[in-house]
Amino acid sequence: MxxxxxxxSAFSFLEGGSTPEDLVSVCAERGMETMALLDxxxxxxxPRFHLGAKKIRLRAHIGAEVTAADGWRYPLLVETREGYQxxxxxxxxxxxxxxxxxxxxxxxxxxxxxxxxICLTGGEEGPLTHALLHGGAAEAERRVHELCETFxxxxxxxxxxxxxxxxxxxxxxxxxxxARKMKLPLLATNGVSYAQPPQREVLDVFTCIRHHRTLxxxxxxxxxxxxxxxxxxxxxxxxxxxxxxxxxxxxxxxARLGFVLSDxxxxxxxxxxxxxxxxxxxxxxxxxxxxxxxxxxxxxxxxQQLECELALIDKLHLEGYFLIVWDIVRFCREQDILVQGRGxxxxxxxxxxxxxxxxxxxxxxxLFDRFLSEERGEWPDIDLDLPSGxxxxxxxxxxxxxxxxxxxxxxxxxxx
Amino acid sequence: MFAGVFAENFLVQAAVRxxxxxxxxxxxxxxxxxxxxxxxxxxxxxRRMGVEIGMPxxxxxxxxxxxxxxxxxxxxxxxxxxxxxxxxxxxxxxxxTAVDTVVVxxxxxxxxxxxxxxxxGELLKRGRACGLRxxxxxxxxxGAALTAARGIAGTCVIARGTEAxxxxxxxxxxxxxxxxxxxxxxxxxxxxxxxxxxxxxxxLSERLGQEGVRLHALARGDGARAMIVAEPGHTFxxxxxxxxxxEELEPLSFLLGRLLDQLCGRLAARALAASVIRMRFELExxxxxxxxxxxxxxxxxxxxxxxxxxxxLPVAMRDAKMLLKLVxxxxxxxxxxxxxxxxxxxxxxxxxxxxxxxxxxxxFPDAEKLELTIARIANVVGEGNVGVAERMDTHxxxxxxxxxxxxxxxxxxxxxxxxxxxxxxxxxxxIFRPVLAAKVELEAKRPVRVFFAGMRGDVAAAAGPWKTSGxxxxxxxxxxxxxxxxxxxxxxxxxxxxxxxxxxxxxxCEGWFVRGVYD
Numbered sequence: 001m002x003x004x005x006x007x008x009s010a011f012s013f014l015e016g017g018s019t020p021e022d023l024v025s026v027c028a029e030r031g032m033e034t035m036a037l038l039d040x041x042x043x044x045x046x047p048r049f050h051l052g053a054k055k056i057r058l059r060a061h062i063g064a065e066v067t068a069a070d071g072w073r074y075p076l077l078v079e080t081r082e083g084y085q086x087x088x089x090x091x092x093x094x095x096x097x098x099x100x101x102x103x104x105x106x107x108x109x110x111x112x113x114x115x116x117x118i119c120l121t122g123g124e125e126g127p128l129t130h131a132l133l134h135g136g137a138a139e140a141e142r143r144v145h146e147l148c149e150t151f152x153x154x155x156x157x158x159x160x161x162x163x164x165x166x167x168x169x170x171x172x173x174x175x176x177x178x179a180r181k182m183k184l185p186l187l188a189t190n191g192v193s194y195a196q197p198p199q200r201e202v203l204d205v206f207t208c209i210r211h212h213r214t215l216x217x218x219x220x221x222x223x224x225x226x227x228x229x230x231x232x233x234x235x236x237x238x239x240x241x242x243x244x245x246x247x248x249x250x251x252x253x254x255a256r257l258g259f260v261l262s263d264x265x266x267x268x269x270x271x272x273x274x275x276x277x278x279x280x281x282x283x284x285x286x287x288x289x290x291x292x293x294x295x296x297x298x299x300x301x302x303x304q305q306l307e308c309e310l311a312l313i314d315k316l317h318l319e320g321y322f323l324i325v326w327d328i329v330r331f332c333r334e335q336d337i338l339v340q341g342r343g344x345x346x347x348x349x350x351x352x353x354x355x356x357x358x359x360x361x362x363x364x365x366x367l368f369d370r371f372l373s374e375e376r377g378e379w380p381d382i383d384l385d386l387p388s389g390x391x392x393x394x395x396x397x398x399x400x401x402x403x404x405x406x407x408x409x410x411x412x413x414x415x416x
Numbered sequence: 417m418f419a420g421v422f423a424e425n426f427l428v429q430a431a432v433r434x435x436x437x438x439x440x441x442x443x444x445x446x447x448x449x450x451x452x453x454x455x456x457x458x459x460x461x462x463r464r465m466g467v468e469i470g471m472p473x474x475x476x477x478x479x480x481x482x483x484x485x486x487x488x489x490x491x492x493x494x495x496x497x498x499x500x501x502x503x504x505x506x507x508x509x510x511x512x513t514a515v516d517t518v519v520v521x522x523x524x525x526x527x528x529x530x531x532x533x534x535x536x537g538e539l540l541k542r543g544r545a546c547g548l549r550x551x552x553x554x555x556x557x558x559g560a561a562l563t564a565a566r567g568i569a570g571t572c573v574i575a576r577g578t579e580a581x582x583x584x585x586x587x588x589x590x591x592x593x594x595x596x597x598x599x600x601x602x603x604x605x606x607x608x609x610x611x612x613x614x615x616x617x618x619x620l621s622e623r624l625g626q627e628g629v630r631l632h633a634l635a636r637g638d639g640a641r642a643m644i645v646a647e648p649g650h651t652f653x654x655x656x657x658x659x660x661x662x663e664e665l666e667p668l669s670f671l672l673g674r675l676l677d678q679l680c681g682r683l684a685a686r687a688l689a690a691s692v693i694r695m696r697f698e699l700e701x702x703x704x705x706x707x708x709x710x711x712x713x714x715x716x717x718x719x720x721x722x723x724x725x726x727x728x729l730p731v732a733m734r735d736a737k738m739l740l741k742l743v744x745x746x747x748x749x750x751x752x753x754x755x756x757x758x759x760x761x762x763x764x765x766x767x768x769x770x771x772x773x774x775x776x777x778x779x780f781p782d783a784e785k786l787e788l789t790i791a792r793i794a795n796v797v798g799e800g801n802v803g804v805a806e807r808m809d810t811h812x813x814x815x816x817x818x819x820x821x822x823x824x825x826x827x828x829x830x831x832x833x834x835x836x837x838x839x840x841x842x843x844x845x846x847i848f849r850p851v852l853a854a855k856v857e858l859e860a861k862r863p864v865r866v867f868f869a870g871m872r873g874d875v876a877a878a879a880g881p882w883k884t885s886g887x888x889x890x891x892x893x894x895x896x897x898x899x900x901x902x903x904x905x906x907x908x909x910x911x912x913x914x915x916x917x918x919x920x921x922x923x924x925c926e927g928w929f930v931r932g933v934y935d
Binding site for chain 2 (some may be wrong): 164165166200201204215218220222223224226227393
């Protein structure tokens with residue numbers, strides 16, 4: 001059985017012609033049970049790839065092609081949760097010191113953060129091809145040695161791709177010789193750039209946009225043929241009939257890749273505590289102070305609701321999250337900045353008591369489960385409305401000052 | 417020091433420059449809509465015969481031996497451009513004073529041309545080469561130089577301080593008087609600059625105002641003022657409107673030769689050469705075919721058609737004869753197709769070619785001659801069928817285009833092979849042009865037998881397919897699967913021959929072809 005372990009989606013921005021959902025659905029059609037997505041310098045496509053795969057019960061491996069200083073790219077597959085964290089750290093560091101669309105990682109960073117990652121020798125943009133072109137077989141061998149030192153011998157696979165091009169076969173023969181000499185495993189991939197052959201046209205147009213050319217003037221920048229699509233295991237077996245181990249190794253490697261995106265292990269951040277307090281005790285105190293302010297001392301229904309909500313928050317370890325939102329709201333109140341929580345957070349008595357929302361969910365008999373539910377397995381989100389302009393900027397700056405420039409981020413989304 | 421350059425009787429000179437045959441004739445230029453056309457300029461010979469400015473055309477036509485031509489603004493524009501180029505050929509500081517007058521700052525040119533006399537002589541000589549007869553006067557101030565140039569024929573140098581004396585004998589008309597002023601001075605009996613200069617300036621100003629004072633200063637040779645420097649132009653154009661349409665190449669060549677002479681003269685004056693010659697011919701409207709057609713079509717037909725051609729030169733040149741040959745060849749290959757009523761030639765300029773080559777470079781044929789030879793070949797085989805084959809930037813196998821042949825030697829940086837790079841052993845493949853049609857038998861999608869050129873080859877080994885496809889947005893998109901096949905041919909009893917072929921299947925025309933054979 002064959003598993004495609006080197007594919008790009010449209011999230012490689014102008015280097016891939018299909019969406020992650022397209023890729024997983026065609027993967028299922030071709031009878032494959034697993035697949036890996038390696039977008040260029042990012043894991044943007046990973047959530048959609050993961051969710052798409054989950055829907056049709058496919059196993060989705062995550063990875064990325066990470067640009068090195070010389071312009072070539074490390075094709076990296078995530079083996080463990082630590083690997084995913086390292087990959088995200090590498091990409092973040094690279095992006096933070098360069099302009100949009102630029103940047104690269106340094107070899108020493110890769111040595112430090114290479115744990116939990118599997119490195120392939122890559123296709124046209126990979127380290128092996130780059131070394132072959134710029135220094136011949138000896139340089140290629142030296143480069144593979146470096147990869148082995150960085151990631152460990154057991155975590156390096158010599159990748160072979162066959163797109164029915166003459167020049168590619170010469171490269172494959174050189175890669176094969178190195179693999180045999182260094183006793184490294186071979187790995188067949190198709191360096192997928194689109195799901196189906198007709199989508200080559202989309203990729204060609206993307207290539208033109210990337211290079212600021214027209215179709216008529218792009219020349220050899222365009223694809224040579226339509227072979228970079230997702231191929232069935234049978235097709236791949238035929239292509240690599242002379243190297244069956246390159247096919248079987250895809251299965252073995254796939255089995256090694258234990259990480260899936262649902263296994264992120266994400267934990268909400270803690271709120272900085274005064275001495276002698278825990279997150280739970282501090283939240284409980286602030287909530288009961290708020291209860292006295294909102295309901296007075298004798299509202300039993302409110303007390304019961306708060307107890308119920310606090311118990312669930314404690315169980316889900318979300319105290320820090322509520323305290324951080326409370327802290328932002330408190331700052332805004334102190335600074336006379338209008339702030340108002342809205343949406344499903346209005347169903348929470350804790351949010352009401354903490355002053356985040358203004359609607360009494362006990363009096364209005366609102367359903368708390370709409371906001372937070374153990375069964376639903378989703379994370380809560382609290383939307384805060386702030387006035388635009390300087391006042392909002394002050395609130396933003398407060399968050400940055402309190403949690404550090406790497407502890408807070410601004411995001412934008414486009415609702416389509 | 418300033419040189420005042422004046423082309424006397426400019427309208428006539430412009431007409432003669434466009435039609436040198438009129439040089440010795442008595443010529444009268446007429447302007448205005450018939451029947452009110454009047455004489456606006458006349459040559460000296462025509463004046464002697466009695467032709468006067470303002471005379472009706474019909475009256476002027478009564479004089480036997482007087483050639484009458486319609487005034488041509490095109491020719492005047494061209495003559496003026498030549499006058500400007502003449503000035504710039506001597507000095508970058510030049511004033512475009514009037515259509516027939518320029519002032520050139522000649523200070524500091526002594527080391528190049530010699531003394532003022534020599535500079536004036538050089539201007540006169542260059543003017544003659546451009547087809548203009550000039551008066552050139554060098555003086556210490558612009559006013560004196562201009563005034564004297566209008567009155568002294570040929571060349572003259574006025575030493576500083578002697579301006580009043582040199583101008584004194586000239587008629588007051590050289591001061592460009594208004595009609596009213598000329599009448600007043602005539603009435604006073606003031607006919608020369610000397611007489612005007614002798615008048616007391618205070619009284620003159622009381623009677624003639626500031627204009628009188630200005631004229632008095634000019635007549636004394638005191639015309640110092642700042643120069644308004646003209647910017648050198650970068651367009652070199654020559655135009656000619658034809659009274660009678662020209663259809664044949666021979667008479668057209670004659671006219672083109674004249675225009676090219678003028679164009680090259682101007683280029684030479686500026687030490688430039690032409691890298692591109694643009695030809696624009698206005699064609700005679702075709703009435704006859706539109707007689708039976710609708711009115712709109714008739715109107716459309718009445719519009720002059722335009723025929724344009726561009727002559728790209730591999731090396732910048734300004735040899736009028738060579739250019740004429742090239743233009744002729746181009747027009748022979750692509751004739752305008754209708755009689756021509758107006759010609760315009762424009763040159764795109766470049767610096768003149770440096771002919772000095774390196775001692776150790778191979779000698780090449782002269783670039784101009786080579787270009788002429790290529791143009792002659794193109795005339796026979798067709799444009800686009802002569803040149804150098806250049807590989808196109810495409811994945812399409814064997815795609816090439818024919819580009820212009822250039823003899824220029826380029827110094828190339830030869831790339832040294834990368835250190836440690838293994839030496840590549842490449843097989844050479846002889847390509848069949850055109851490719852050979854073949855019939856191929858397949859088993860499990862792989863070729864097993866190939867029939868072509870009356871031969872049958874059994875496939876002993878096959879590598880491939882190598883797939884290429886592209887230009888999917890065009891009608892002539894291609895899609896090919898290429899194989900390298902080792903074929904075994906039976907050549908005799910028990911004997912066989914093996915050869916390696918490159919064979920491909922063209923999915924667009926659904927056929928097999930043999931592209932080449934490996935050595």
